[in-house]
Amino acid sequence: LAVRFLIAGTLLYAWAAYRGAARPTRRHWIAAALSGGGLLLLGNGGVAWAEERVDSGVVALVVAVMPLWLALLDRQRLSWRALLGLALGFGGVALLVGPGAGSFSWPALVVVFTSLGWAAASLYSRAAPQPAPLLFAAMQMLTGGVLLFVAGALRGELGHLQRPTVSAGEALLYLVVVGSLIGFTAYSWLLRNARMSLIGTYAFVNPVVAVLLGWAFNNEGLSARTLAAGAVIVAGVALIVLAPAYPDRRRASQAAVPVRAR
Secondary structure: OHHHHHHHHHHHHHHHHHOOOOOOOHHHHHHHHHHHHHHHHHHHHHHHHHHOOOOHHHHHHHHOOHHHHHHHHOOOOOOHHHHHHHHHHHHHHHHHHOOOOOOOOHHHHHHHHHHHHHHHHHHHHHHOOOOOHHHHHHHHHHHHHHHHHHHHHHOOHHHHOOOOOHHHHHHHHHHHHHHHHHHHHHHHHHHHHOOHHHHOOHHHHHHHHHHHHHHHHOOOOOOHHHHHHHHHHHHHHHHHHHOOOOOOHHHHHHHHOOOOOO
16 A cells, blocks of 8 residues: 555656646645645555455445545534434444444444544645645655555564565556546545535445445445445435535625725
8 A cells, every 4th residue: 555655656746846846845745744644544544454354345335424524524514404414424334333233343433533534634635735736646645655654564564575466566556547646636636626515426436336346246245234324324425415505604794894995
């Protein structure tokens, strides 16, 4: 995981520098480390750790609550539809991984908080001091990749390195190009140029695809409880994403006050 982001970050940084991007400052690197750590170390790293212990479909369903965390952390007043979506979303997670659920485990519960870290880092990235978008995405991947490398070394993963195979190299190439250079860079750009409600729409698709792929290719079971919890979570996310924003009366009243001529 660390190698993937380090390679992609290095390539993107070199491209941005070649295109004449201004040299980033220390404040930019600190912002990249904070956001990159939240997105990659806590978000992707936590999910990768959990998927070694929990079915990928269950992990994807739990990760789908990320837009719910965004709604809570964004510090905006929520409409009744959004509040209902929050209740449904977290209720679905409780049904999926709570006590008495067949899929309950601490790793699945940890994923709930890794999605919180991803959401917090996403919101921080919107207002963080940063240079050109491509350069900042490269810096996030570089700093996040270093943090992932350190975490992996502390877990003793360096002692389990094996000779790479052709299929492993092809998988790494796909993750570097599609997952990092295209996917992560696009997400980083969207954070500064699109509404959070629009960014969160990926949560409609990912869980369904992951559950079906896990069932089709990894022999992961599809219990009635998992399907019901997934439907509740997706419904909650849909209400959050599609709900109209609650009007901020304080800002509206300030905008309505006429400006006196000087």
